[in-house]
Amino acid sequence: MLTICDAQVCYGAHTAFSHFSLHAKRGEMISIVGKSGCGKTSLLYAIAGLLSLSQGSITIEGGSTNCSLMFQQDRLLPWKKVVENVMLGLGPESREYAQLLLGLVGLGHRRNSYPSQLSGGERQRVALARSLVRKPGLLLLDEPFASLDEQTRERLQEEIKAYVKTHGITLLVVTHSIKEAVFMGERIIVMTKQGLSYETANPYHEYEDIRSNVGAFSLEKELRFQLGGSR
Amino acid sequence: MRYLRGFLVVLFFWYALALLVSGPIIPYPHVVFAHLLASMIEAKNHLHLLFSFYRILMGTVVALLFAIPSGLAIGRVKRLDRVLSPTLYLLYPLPKIAFLPVFMVLFGIGDLSKIILIAVIIFFPATLTIRDGVKQIPFQYLELAQAYHLTSRQVLTDIIWPSILPRIFSSLRITVGISLSVLFVSETYASTYGLGYTIMNNWVMANYVGMYGGIVLLSLLGLLLYIVIDKVEQLVIPAQAK
Numbered sequence: 001m002l003t004i005c006d007a008q009v010c011y012g013a014h015t016a017f018s019h020f021s022l023h024a025k026r027g028e029m030i031s032i033v034g035k036s037g038c039g040k041t042s043l044l045y046a047i048a049g050l051l052s053l054s055q056g057s058i059t060i061e062g063g064s065t066n067c068s069l070m071f072q073q074d075r076l077l078p079w080k081k082v083v084e085n086v087m088l089g090l091g092p093e094s095r096e097y098a099q100l101l102l103g104l105v106g107l108g109h110r111r112n113s114y115p116s117q118l119s120g121g122e123r124q125r126v127a128l129a130r131s132l133v134r135k136p137g138l139l140l141l142d143e144p145f146a147s148l149d150e151q152t153r154e155r156l157q158e159e160i161k162a163y164v165k166t167h168g169i170t171l172l173v174v175t176h177s178i179k180e181a182v183f184m185g186e187r188i189i190v191m192t193k194q195g196l197s198y199e200t201a202n203p204y205h206e207y208e209d210i211r212s213n214v215g216a217f218s219l220e221k222e223l224r225f226q227l228g229g230s231r
Numbered sequence: 232m233r234y235l236r237g238f239l240v241v242l243f244f245w246y247a248l249a250l251l252v253s254g255p256i257i258p259y260p261h262v263v264f265a266h267l268l269a270s271m272i273e274a275k276n277h278l279h280l281l282f283s284f285y286r287i288l289m290g291t292v293v294a295l296l297f298a299i300p301s302g303l304a305i306g307r308v309k310r311l312d313r314v315l316s317p318t319l320y321l322l323y324p325l326p327k328i329a330f331l332p333v334f335m336v337l338f339g340i341g342d343l344s345k346i347i348l349i350a351v352i353i354f355f356p357a358t359l360t361i362r363d364g365v366k367q368i369p370f371q372y373l374e375l376a377q378a379y380h381l382t383s384r385q386v387l388t389d390i391i392w393p394s395i396l397p398r399i400f401s402s403l404r405i406t407v408g409i410s411l412s413v414l415f416v417s418e419t420y421a422s423t424y425g426l427g428y429t430i431m432n433n434w435v436m437a438n439y440v441g442m443y444g445g446i447v448l449l450s451l452l453g454l455l456l457y458i459v460i461d462k463v464e465q466l467v468i469p470a471q472a473k
Contacts, residue, residue: 049378075374077390079393079396080393088389089382089385116472117471
């Protein structure tokens with residue numbers, strides 16, 4: 001579905017990331033974790049065609065129109081109604097499917113509202129519907145839940161996971177939350193500026209390894225820290 | 232209601248001035264309004280208003296027809312911006328009214344030269360406001376358009392146009408005042424209709440009550456234009472869509 005070969009992205013003299021390679025099979029769910037500034041967002045932008053590579057190659061089955069990127073911020077257009085935001089760039093024939101998706105994310109009744117009338121969680125759901133309405137084969141999520149509260153975040157994660165699974169969509173989630181990465185991905189990749197540093201297809205069992213590779217506290221230490229802090 | 236309050240403030244100062252001066256050069260407001268009401272019936276006040284309104288409307292439409300594409304192009308294309316923005320800055324401060332004889336020779340002494348004079352004067356501030364509006368479109372929206380493969384036509388209709396629409400309305404509000412004063416000047420030559428003509432005609436005949444009547448009508452026309460602009464904006468851009 002997606003093949004990345006030795007990719008590198010530079011902003012002028014500054015290298016966002018380099019030597020990154022990855023192969024994703026159809027329907028696979030992959031999480032990419034890494035510290036801020038390691039080039040995660042740049043990687044997604046490069047896959048979506050928003051940034052050009054200075055080296056290497058990215059091949060998407062079905063071409064770049066077969067992939068859909070959900071941004072970190074919802075980026076809803078304030079002058080368009082919810083349903084029109086979902087249909088962005090598509091013709092009137094997509095209205096029915098857009099409404100169906102809005103119903104799926106629990107916002108069927110808000111389709112004629114404006115984004116300013118929605119809460120942060122609702123706006124993010126609309127953005128999700130917008131990224132799904134083109135029926136992408138590859139869905140790219142750029143820390144989509146960073147701005148949401150925990151309950152909303154967990155419900156949205158569940159919903160996306162279920163949708164992606166039933167539709168056989170390949171999922172690439174970029175996040176700095178290890179918990180989110182483990183929940184969303186069947187395969188976890190730890191990314192650094194110099195490329196992939198660690199990979200596991202068994203995230204639940206290797207949770208501690210992922211943490212140490214990202215450079216986080218050990219789980220034991222963090223739990224102790226949290227308990228200490230709450231007292 | 233808020234218009235009434237503004238009206239009362241103006242009235243207060245007018246009375247104060249009239250009392251202070253107490254000569255025919257500043258007549259009392261009630262005299263002017265009585266004259267205005269009386270003259271509504273026999274004089275051609277509605278025709279004067281109508282002609283003035285028509286000239287302003289046409290001037291604005293013609294100005295926008297040129298200002299919107301120019302502002303869009305200069306805002307979007309860096310190379311055009313580099314060449315044309317300095318040109319605009321150079322031409323904008325020129326007193327266009329000074330070129331009135333040129334307009335009269337080129338476009339005749341009828342309505343056309345008046346309309347084009349108004350259009351030329353409005354064109355500059357309108358183009359600059361629209362250019363700035365285009366430049367200030369958040370890059371996140373343009374990135375979104377790229378990520379979702381919008382055609383350049385869709386970028387124009389779905390992102391750029393709605394972003395600059397509020398700018399067009401604010402540029403209209405700014406230019407209403409300018410166009411009214413230009414209208415006045417343009418109607419002082421070769422006219423038999425228009426508020427500028429009424430005011431000047433009454434002035435020449437030392438009919439100060441009639442002159443103030445014309446001034447009141449001119450200010451009412453301005454108020455009317457502001458109300459129309461506000462209403463159309465509310466209609467086109469709902470409050471929740473901002």
